[in-house]
Amino acid sequence: MGLRLYLSEPAQNRLNVLLTSPYLCAKVGLDKGGLPVPQYDIYVRCVECGAVHPMRIRIHLDNGPLEKQSIAETYPGATRPPQLQAIDGHKTLCLKTGRMFIQQNHDHIFLVPSYSSERIT
Numbered sequence: 001m002g003l004r005l006y007l008s009e010p011a012q013n014r015l016n017v018l019l020t021s022p023y024l025c026a027k028v029g030l031d032k033g034g035l036p037v038p039q040y041d042i043y044v045r046c047v048e049c050g051a052v053h054p055m056r057i058r059i060h061l062d063n064g065p066l067e068k069q070s071i072a073e074t075y076p077g078a079t080r081p082p083q084l085q086a087i088d089g090h091k092t093l094c095l096k097t098g099r100m101f102i103q104q105n106h107d108h109i110f111l112v113p114s115y116s117s118e119r120i121t
Ligand SMILES: [Zn+2]
Pocket: 046, 047, 048, 049, 050, 051, 053, 093, 094, 095, 096, 097
């Protein structure tokens, strides 16, 4: 009789959760080279008109969110990576008023994965 591995019920449930987690799938895909390098476009809530405008900056983040998420949500109380600290005070053009503005509130600065719209080979 060979060695058998017994999983308790809760352990199996945990495994199922792990296997179906989209976050894990994405990570596994990345390790296998199945997905392009994760790049993010920065979008900013406009202080002039309230709409969300592109900052026209694209950055690489290894552990960024899978969907659009604010910087405050992504790095709650944690140190932001240097490429994100570098955009502090960066001016964004309001497409409606034609004026430049600076958004300081990290709740209103968003990371948007760009691999959904563009394949990088
Ligand atoms: Zn605007």
